[in-house]
Amino acid sequence: MTSAPGNKPIVKICRKALYLSLAVPGFWLATACHSQKKSKFTSKNISWAEIDTFFTPPPSLAGDLGSFRSPLEFYNGEKVTSAGQWPARRREILEKWHGMMGEWPELLTNQELKIIRSEQRENFTQHTVRFNWLPGQETEGYLLVPQDLKAPAPAVITVFYEPETAIGIGGKPNRDFAYQLVKRGFVTLSLGTKETTENRTYSLYYPSIENAQLQPLSAIACAAANAWYALSRRPEVDSSRIGITGHSYGGKWAMFASCLFDKFACAAWSDPGIVFQNDRESINYWEPWYLGYHPKPWRKRGLITAENPAYGLYPELIKQGYNLQELHALMAPRPFLVSGGSEDPVRQWIPLNHSVAVNRLLGFEKRVAMTNRPLHDPNPESNEVLCRFFELYLK
Secondary structure: OOOOOOOOOHHHHHHHHHHHHHHOOOOOOOOOOOOOOOOOOEOOEOOHHHHHHHHOOOOOOOOOOOOOOOOOEOOOOOEOOOHHHHHHHHHHHHHHHHHHHOOOOOOOOOOOOEEEEEEEEOOEEEEEEEEEEEOOEEEEEEEEEEOOOOOOEEEEEEEEOOOOHHHOOOOOOOOOHHHHHHOOOOEEEEEEOHHHHHOOOOOOOOOOOOOOOOOHHHHHHHHHHHHHHHHHOOOOEEEEEEEEEEEOHHHHHHHHHHHHOOOOOEEEEEOOOOOOOOOOOOOOOOOOOOOOOOOOOOOOOOOOOOOOOOOOHHHHHHHOOOOOHHHHHOOOOOOEEEEEOOOOOHHHHHHHHHHHHHHHHOOOOOOEEEEEOOOOOOOHHHHHHHHHHHHHHHO
8 A cells, every 4th residue: 555755554544543433432434444445545646435435424314404404495495406496596595695794895806926035945935925815904824835846736725823833833733734735736825814813803804893894704705715816826826726724713714715705626624613503612603703793892702691692693693594504505516525523523414414415416426525533633634634635626
């Protein structure tokens, strides 16, 4: 069994997954083991069979749609029964959510990434870049470009609290997605809300934090769309092969960006909490920096209680029965991976089954994938699958 330099052989991943499935109660990981087939799985020779099982829920959850409202039903109750009806329903979902979260300002389609400085690291060049990710709001990030690149090449935008963690400078382990992907031949652009993370406002506010006209989670999704345009203009990059990924806060960011902006070719969301859940403190869409924006003074951070209620849009979304399976469906037929941890356990296949159903109506299978690990933190095994997901769909 061969593997790309620096990558663990897939058989080791499978053994670890098997161990966890036995040792951790309730833990399930769709392993990529196929004991009767010895196919090579490297960055240069990707076998579908090696990751096929990540696209299949366990039998007990297959087809289980739970109580989530079907994306294949117009808001007036009319059913979507053919692929030809889906564009109208998709447009209805997109317009409804933009209407609730706030309409995006005109996207910045013609700007370039301005290179501030460059340095050589290992087998890639690291550029510090600057651009406007919202009108009048500038940011800096890192553009990583492999040596000996055959342009135009695939690219991935990575998003997190700050841009250094994803390029492997500081931060907790296994969150260095931009670094791992550039080592595999991708151009990567690492972004983060560093300034607002430091001042604990955590997001972007347009036009201002005193009078935001967008829910902040939609604002950072808009910023990612502007980043897509800036990155797509780079001569090294194939604009038809740009993905996005992030972990936790970055997972929420990547999810909303890829669902609301269809130029992202595919996406991987690492344990964001893919649907609303009021009993998990980390699935905190109600906070004012996500979907519960309200003018300061802000509510005390934490779970919703009678003494500490949620404000703004979020309680209205819950009251009216909205949930994020509708946004997931906007990805179809673009592929996406949920790299699940403590906030996205295997039961999250229930909302994901709605996206499976949409893809099936459109004539597509194997477009929705999920891995599961017991802890919130990414680990080498989950990251291996995440990187290979991008290799499969962008390379």
